[in-house]
Amino acid sequence: MQSFEYYSPTEIIFGKGAEEKTAEKVKKHGGSRVFIVYGGGSVVKSGLLARLQNQLEAAGIPYDSIGGVQPNPLMSLARKGIQQALEFKADFILAVGGGSVIDTSKAIAHGIADPEVDIWEYWSGKRPITKTTPVGVVLTISAAGSETSNSAVLTNDEIGKKCGTNTDLNRPRFAIMNPELTYTLPPYQIACGTADIIMHTLERYMTHTEGNNFTDRVAEELIKNVMKFGKKALANRKDYEAMSELMWCGSVSHTGFTGLGRVMDFAAHKLGHELGGKFNITHGASLTIMWPAWARHVYMDKPERFAQFAERVCGVNSGTVEERARAGIRTMEEFFKNDLGLPTCFSESEIGVQDESVLEYLADMCTGGGKNKVANFRPLDRENCLAIYRAANH
Numbered sequence: 573m574q575s576f577e578y579y580s581p582t583e584i585i586f587g588k589g590a591e592e593k594t595a596e597k598v599k600k601h602g603g604s605r606v607f608i609v610y611g612g613g614s615v616v617k618s619g620l621l622a623r624l625q626n627q628l629e630a631a632g633i634p635y636d637s638i639g640g641v642q643p644n645p646l647m648s649l650a651r652k653g654i655q656q657a658l659e660f661k662a663d664f665i666l667a668v669g670g671g672s673v674i675d676t677s678k679a680i681a682h683g684i685a686d687p688e689v690d691i692w693e694y695w696s697g698k699r700p701i702t703k704t705t706p707v708g709v710v711l712t713i714s715a716a717g718s719e720t721s722n723s724a725v726l727t728n729d730e731i732g733k734k735c736g737t738n739t740d741l742n743r744p745r746f747a748i749m750n751p752e753l754t755y756t757l758p759p760y761q762i763a764c765g766t767a768d769i770i771m772h773t774l775e776r777y778m779t780h781t782e783g784n785n786f787t788d789r790v791a792e793e794l795i796k797n798v799m800k801f802g803k804k805a806l807a808n809r810k811d812y813e814a815m816s817e818l819m820w821c822g823s824v825s826h827t828g829f830t831g832l833g834r835v836m837d838f839a840a841h842k843l844g845h846e847l848g849g850k851f852n853i854t855h856g857a858s859l860t861i862m863w864p865a866w867a868r869h870v871y872m873d874k875p876e877r878f879a880q881f882a883e884r885v886c887g888v889n890s891g892t893v894e895e896r897a898r899a900g901i902r903t904m905e906e907f908f909k910n911d912l913g914l915p916t917c918f919s920e921s922e923i924g925v926q927d928e929s930v931l932e933y934l935a936d937m938c939t940g941g942g943k944n945k946v947a948n949f950r951p952l953d954r955e956n957c958l959a960i961y962r963a964a965n966h
């Protein structure tokens with residue numbers, strides 16, 4: 573176990589009817605003028621947005637709102653939100669939705685805290701984030717884990733580049749989680765969310781840090797649990813137990829807790845984000861496309877780690893270390909494809925098989941034109957990225 577610092581300050585309000593405490597929690601965390609951010613309309617249709625607006629009104633809290641956040645959220649909409657929130661003199665941002673809405677809210681929160689700075693400077697890594705505005709969340713989908721994470725991912729629509737920025741200033745003040753609010757999710761979003769939750773822990777699990785410890789056991793149990801309840805949720809999206817397990821595991825999976833004391837990898841996320849930036853593919857699907865190709869490319873760097881995963885999570889208990897490692901990769905691939913119905917290569921997705929020039933472009937975007945390496949299990953240079961994109965391109 574390596575040394576670590578762990579900061580997870582988000583207040584969790586979990587369970588049926590939790591959203592009724594929104595105004596109370598806004599006040600508790602210092603909000604007096606609230607800027608609400610939401611997506612393409614699901615919260616309008618479900619009546620959640622109107623219920624929250626009425627609640628704020630009854631509590632004497634003025635609010636303004638912006639909608640229209642799309643999956644793979646755009647920097648341009650965040651900039652628009654910053655202007656509107658500044659004019660409204662907001663001192664609190666309330667995200668009502670999923671990862672895309674929450675990440676846009678985080679961007680608006682940073683933007684209004686220092687209006688002189690163009691927010692792309694934060695995402696491009698030119699400038700660190702040093703101040704922000706409090707963000708609260710009413711969560712409607714179990715997936716990204718942004719409701720507690722230190723991360724925010726946006727696409728710069730001027731250049732088609734999707735990237736994240738990590739700082740504890742990204743951590744929301746509170747997260748309201750009522751699993752019933754996820755009952756209206758389309759099955760495809762439940763599947764993509766399940767994959768994303770698994771990947772947030774799996775990408776922390778694949779490491780060269782030695783130690784067979786508590787963090788491993790937490791990670792293994794979380795992934796097994798999410799595989800089990802992801803299937804149940806797909807069979808019946810009004811299964812409260814299944815939706816609860818997905819919701820809580822979704823948050824725990826990306827707070828950092830399941831990777832404490834070790835170096836994390838996150839290769840599939842880096843490779844997948846380039847697919848999201850170029851093709852606007854759903855985040856979870858981008859991960860299930862990239863992970864099998866990545867895993868087969870690198871597993872021989874430490875087959876024992878993959879074999880341990882195969883034994884403890886996938887129940888593989890025969891064969892050599894290498895055979896078990898390969899069987900574990902196959903099990904996950906089959907789970908993504910057969911149980912979740914998600915793509916595990918380009919041709920199974922709406923992207924289709926791509927020309928070599930596109931793969932070169934993706935590898936360049938991943939590595940800054942070959943200048944950088946990405947991820948940690950094997951730091952991937954441009955050639956590695958290209959080989960993995962090629963392996964997924966069938």
Ligand code: NZQ
Pocket residue numbers: 610611612613614615641642643644645669670671672673675712713714715716717718721722723724725753754755756757758761765768826841848855
């Ligand atoms: O926009 P609306 O109409 O609300 O519809 C959304 C959207 O189409 C729909 N939806 C959400 N809740 C619903 C619902 N539909 C019916 N009923 C409900 N209760 O679901 C669709 C997807 O929403 P989105 O917010 O995009 O989902 P998700 O939570 O998966 O977020 C994905 C984004 O988060 C980023 C991803 O890259 C992607 O851009 N990530 C953010 C992370 C973070 N900040 O920590 C970590 C992740 O690795 C990820 O990269």
Ligand code: ZN
Pocket residue numbers: 716768771772841855
């Ligand atoms: Zn993710």
